[in-house]
Amino acid sequence: MNDRVLMGLLMLTLMSGCASNVKPWERGTLSRAEMQWVSDPMEAQLSRHVYFSKEASTGGGEAVGGGCGCN
Numbered sequence: 001m002n003d004r005v006l007m008g009l010l011m012l013t014l015m016s017g018c019a020s021n022v023k024p025w026e027r028g029t030l031s032r033a034e035m036q037w038v039s040d041p042m043e044a045q046l047s048r049h050v051y052f053s054k055e056a057s058t059g060g061g062e063a064v065g066g067g068c069g070c071n
Contacts (some may be wrong), residue, residue, distance in 0.1 A: 022030060029035065038044040 021035055
């Protein structure tokens, strides 16, 4: 088989995925606090700030600066 045809078939297979739409009756369950990625946004923001301040690095997050805690 030609490499391009094989690559095309692979891409079509990967792009088809298995995602489905959320049904209206499922939205109430998914919106509950324990189903959220971050249950307490303020605590998550504080944790990110402390992490990036202690690591003395930037990138991969929302923090900018040198990591000295003065940003």
